[in-house]
Amino acid sequence: MDIAPYALQLFSGLSRAMVLFLLSAGLSLIFGVMNILNFAHATLWLLSGYVTFSIFTFLGQQFGASPWMLVPAIAGAVAVMALVGFALERFLIRHTYDRELPEQLLLTFALVLILGDVIKLIWGLENRRINLGVRPIEMLDTLVNPYQFVIIGTGVAVAVGLWLFLHRTRLGKIVRAAVYSRSMVSALGIPIPKIYALVFALGVGLAALAGGVFLPLLPMALGVDLDIIVQCFAVVVIGGFGSMLGTFVASIIVGVVYSFSILFWPDGALAMIFLIVIAVLIVRPWGLFGTELRY
Amino acid sequence: MSPNILEVTGLEKHFGGVHVTCNINFTMQEGEQAAIIGPNGAGKSTFMNLLTGYHRPDAGKVMFAGREITGLPPHRVVRRGISRAFQVSSIFARMTVRENVRAAVQAQMRATFRLFASGHSLGAEETERVLAMCGLAGKRDLVAGELAQGDKKRLELAIALAGKPRLLFLDEPTAGMSIDEARSTMELVDRLNRELTLTVLFTEHDMGIVFNHARRLTLLHRGEIILEGTPGEVRADATAQKIYLGEHHL
Amino acid sequence: MTANAKRTGPLSRLYAKFGISGPVTPVLLAAAIGVPWLPGEFWTHVGTEVLILGLFAMSFNLLYGYMGQISFGHAAFFGVGAYATAMLFTALKGADGQIGVADFLLSLLVGPPVAALTALFVGFFCVRLTGIYFAILTLAFGELLFYIVFSWYSFTKGDDGIQGLLPPPFFQDSTNFYFFTLAIVVVAAAAMWRITESPFGYAMRTLRDNQRRAAFLGTNVRAHMLANFVIAGAFAGVAGALWGPFSRSVNPTLLGWGESGIAVFMTLIGGAGSFIGPMLGSVIYTMLQAVVKMYTVYWPLTIGTIILLIVLFAPGGILGMIDKRVQATRARDGAAEAEAAAAARAEAPRP
Numbered sequence: 001m002d003i004a005p006y007a008l009q010l011f012s013g014l015s016r017a018m019v020l021f022l023l024s025a026g027l028s029l030i031f032g033v034m035n036i037l038n039f040a041h042a043t044l045w046l047l048s049g050y051v052t053f054s055i056f057t058f059l060g061q062q063f064g065a066s067p068w069m070l071v072p073a074i075a076g077a078v079a080v081m082a083l084v085g086f087a088l089e090r091f092l093i094r095h096t097y098d099r100e101l102p103e104q105l106l107l108t109f110a111l112v113l114i115l116g117d118v119i120k121l122i123w124g125l126e127n128r129r130i131n132l133g134v135r136p137i138e139m140l141d142t143l144v145n146p147y148q149f150v151i152i153g154t155g156v157a158v159a160v161g162l163w164l165f166l167h168r169t170r171l172g173k174i175v176r177a178a179v180y181s182r183s184m185v186s187a188l189g190i191p192i193p194k195i196y197a198l199v200f201a202l203g204v205g206l207a208a209l210a211g212g213v214f215l216p217l218l219p220m221a222l223g224v225d226l227d228i229i230v231q232c233f234a235v236v237v238i239g240g241f242g243s244m245l246g247t248f249v250a251s252i253i254v255g256v257v258y259s260f261s262i263l264f265w266p267d268g269a270l271a272m273i274f275l276i277v278i279a280v281l282i283v284r285p286w287g288l289f290g291t292e293l294r295y
Numbered sequence: 296m297s298p299n300i301l302e303v304t305g306l307e308k309h310f311g312g313v314h315v316t317c318n319i320n321f322t323m324q325e326g327e328q329a330a331i332i333g334p335n336g337a338g339k340s341t342f343m344n345l346l347t348g349y350h351r352p353d354a355g356k357v358m359f360a361g362r363e364i365t366g367l368p369p370h371r372v373v374r375r376g377i378s379r380a381f382q383v384s385s386i387f388a389r390m391t392v393r394e395n396v397r398a399a400v401q402a403q404m405r406a407t408f409r410l411f412a413s414g415h416s417l418g419a420e421e422t423e424r425v426l427a428m429c430g431l432a433g434k435r436d437l438v439a440g441e442l443a444q445g446d447k448k449r450l451e452l453a454i455a456l457a458g459k460p461r462l463l464f465l466d467e468p469t470a471g472m473s474i475d476e477a478r479s480t481m482e483l484v485d486r487l488n489r490e491l492t493l494t495v496l497f498t499e500h501d502m503g504i505v506f507n508h509a510r511r512l513t514l515l516h517r518g519e520i521i522l523e524g525t526p527g528e529v530r531a532d533a534t535a536q537k538i539y540l541g542e543h544h545l
Numbered sequence: 546m547t548a549n550a551k552r553t554g555p556l557s558r559l560y561a562k563f564g565i566s567g568p569v570t571p572v573l574l575a576a577a578i579g580v581p582w583l584p585g586e587f588w589t590h591v592g593t594e595v596l597i598l599g600l601f602a603m604s605f606n607l608l609y610g611y612m613g614q615i616s617f618g619h620a621a622f623f624g625v626g627a628y629a630t631a632m633l634f635t636a637l638k639g640a641d642g643q644i645g646v647a648d649f650l651l652s653l654l655v656g657p658p659v660a661a662l663t664a665l666f667v668g669f670f671c672v673r674l675t676g677i678y679f680a681i682l683t684l685a686f687g688e689l690l691f692y693i694v695f696s697w698y699s700f701t702k703g704d705d706g707i708q709g710l711l712p713p714p715f716f717q718d719s720t721n722f723y724f725f726t727l728a729i730v731v732v733a734a735a736a737m738w739r740i741t742e743s744p745f746g747y748a749m750r751t752l753r754d755n756q757r758r759a760a761f762l763g764t765n766v767r768a769h770m771l772a773n774f775v776i777a778g779a780f781a782g783v784a785g786a787l788w789g790p791f792s793r794s795v796n797p798t799l800l801g802w803g804e805s806g807i808a809v810f811m812t813l814i815g816g817a818g819s820f821i822g823p824m825l826g827s828v829i830y831t832m833l834q835a836v837v838k839m840y841t842v843y844w845p846l847t848i849g850t851i852i853l854l855i856v857l858f859a860p861g862g863i864l865g866m867i868d869k870r871v872q873a874t875r876a877r878d879g880a881a882e883a884e885a886a887a888a889a890r891a892e893a894p895r896p
Contacts, residue, residue: 102615113849271692373763387754402762407748
């Protein structure tokens with residue numbers, strides 16, 4: 001049996017999964033702690049891709065082009081976007097905490113439209129892509145893009161880092177506690193607004209990392225955010241809101257299913273994902289690892 | 296056929312690792328008016344939740360009027376003739392007082408699928424009757440969410456009564472009420488119990504209310520029934536006193 | 546004295562009886578009838594679009610304003626209705642592309658039932674959940690249906706859409722089609738009004754305000770939600786059926802979340818808390834879009850900013866704001882009157 005196309009799709013699926021994980025982790029945390037479903041999460045990801053591109057190009061012009069410029073570019077983009085996230089939370093999202101769910105959803109939905117056009121305004125309509133000039137290596141009788149391993153490695157590293165943060169640091173434990181009970185955390189004297197600001201900035205920072213990391217793999221283009229956000233929803237639903245383990249596992253499921261669907265039903269890859277989401281929502285709405293909804 | 300309108304046997308419930316209801320056996324006869332008392336966290340509300348279908352019991356059986364209702368969802372339990380008023384008033388905040396009661400009346404009339412009938416006139420008479428009975432007639436056009444706390448509890452009771460129940464659960468019916476309001480509410484409950492043979496089970500913290508309006512008390516502690524008897528018997532019991540003073544450990 | 550006079554005028558009486566929709570609806574209706582008298586065909590054409598999308602938005606509001614759930618997939622039923630009509634239309638029309646009046650009306654009739662059946666299927670799964678999960682599941686189903694229509698080329702012509710939906714000569718005249726649409730929309734709205742003011746409509750409000758308590762009234766929450774979901778889908782199907790002949794074609798984006806978003810925006814702008822709010826929202830949205838697109842390509846930025854401002858400062862939409870003002874004025878007048886009456890009583894000679 002020719003293993004090559006399957007291996008190709010597997011690596012592609014895993015790297016896609018890691019990008020999804022980085023994005024969905026932020027989304028899941030934000031929803032778990034703050035009960036806000038950030039529709040604009042993927043748009044922020046897209047924005048950070050463009051920001052990374054600009055920084056990368058600038059650094060290349062100043063210091064000579066080199067693939068290693070990607071590292072400071074990503075670091076710069078993460079910093080910028082964390083600030084953007086902090087500002088968004090502080091000035092806009094904060095006002096919706098005491099509102100009903102539909103209004104919160106609509107606010108972040110409006111941000112999708114606004115930020116999408118902001119990207120258009122600043123960068124125009126063209127795609128942005130970085131060519132790192134990396135030569136494919138031969139593996140399992142086929143040519144594989146080694147950058148995919150970088151992504152996979154980054155994803156795993158971040159997953160471990162996140163786990164350590166959430167389970168081994170005091171701040172992380174507070175964040176986890178807030179997922180279960182905001183009122184308890186508040187009653188312990190910990191300022192909830194600061195936690196919210198931190199979580200939101202963290203979530204957006206993760207999205208920014210995902211954006212920068214993704215840039216050499218596939219072009220960033222207007223409208224990609226809409227495709228991706230729906231996949232992120234799928235991941236957090238399947239994995240369970242607020243659960244990092246669930247997000248990780250679900251990202252792999254969604255990423256790999258998507259990649260393999262391309263082989264059999266190219267147009268329907270997304271439809272396959274939706275079918276899984278529908279199945280999960282029907283059978284087990286709180287996801288694989290989420291906390292069970294009380295009756 | 297058993298004269299008991301309510302028969303609970305071996306009721307159990309865990310949440311996570313916590314055993315909140317432990318092997319409860321409880322009966323009520325038709326027309327009884329009884330109270331469940333116990334310190335906070337004893338499991339009184341959980342008990343009502345289990346009986347009315349809001350939680351599913353892990354073990355045990357609940358029989359109402361000779362038929363089993365264990366594990367039925369709330370709307371089915373209500374249709375069998377059980378009604379419930381909540382501890383924290385659970386009303387329809389954006390609707391007026393009249394609309395609140397009317398909705399309950401129309402639900403009791405099984406009229407809620409009628410798409411082209413008039414939502415205003417159907418059940419209007421019965422709505423007025425219930426409003427008057429609960430002293431809310433003058434407030435019928437006020438928005439429920441803006442009512443004072445005591446009025447909200449009265450509306451809570453009115454909604455429960457609109458369902459024409461045979462068995463009524465009241466979870467802390469006088470919480471948040473002034474002394475006069477509490478008295479008139481409990482007098483109403485007494486009257487309904489007498490005139491309509493309405494079986495009433497309520498939970499309360501106010502011992503004055505309990506001793507004046509319940510003919511039988513059940514003391515709950517950590518999910519178990521510790522003691523049952525007339526108010527006088529329970530009041531005199533040393534164990535009961537210890538529980539309320541917090542010295543009792545099981 | 547002035548306050549009393551205001552309170553007994555006809556608009557005031559309508560307000561007292563029907564809320565803010567009372568006075569606003571006749572005004573909109575009068576304006577609607579007057580539209581074709583405006584010069585040229587442009588306004589008549591825009592007016593037809595406003596009416597169709599307004600009906601679509603009102604059907605969405607049955608779920609949102611009256612039942613409290615936000616659906617991001619409602620356009621699926623709009624689109625399914627449009628496609629059902631388009632496909633029967635294509636089957637019935639002659640080789641020359643012409644269709645008879647009877648066949649035309651028949652093709653319109655098929656839209657709503659097909660949309661309703663689709664809503665029955667989708668709703669069966671969606672009403673098991675509420676809140677955020679309901680929103681995501683409706684989004685997922687909407688996208689799924691979009692993809693099915695998009696990919697199933699042999700049945701739906703996929704991305705090409707279905708073209709050539711030319712109505713009979715009488716209806717090709719834009720004024721005739723406009724009044725035809727107006728008549729259908731008025732009848733549909735009247736039916737919707739009956740439903741929202743029926744015991745069923747009030748049961749919906751109980752589901753919106755307090756689902757748990759509604760269950761404790763004896764209401765089978767899921768069954769009621771499903772019924773409302775199907776009804777809303779049926780009315781969306783009416784709007785969808787009209788859309789094909791109106792724009793002479795249908796395409797898969799009619800089912801997507803962009804189209805669903807339009808219903809949400811219109812409802813939000815006009816006000817979800819009133820019956821006629823979504824229709825008013827359609828007027829504002831459609832006009833705004835037409836004007837803005839003349840000057841700039843950044844329409845998403847514009848509508849996004851508007852939605853942001855509304856959510857932050859006027860979540861009740863335009864009618865919500867007006868209603869608040871009216872009630873505040875009345876409360877003030879009422880308090881002033883009560884004071885005046887008390888003062889008068891104090892001065893009156895005691896018996």
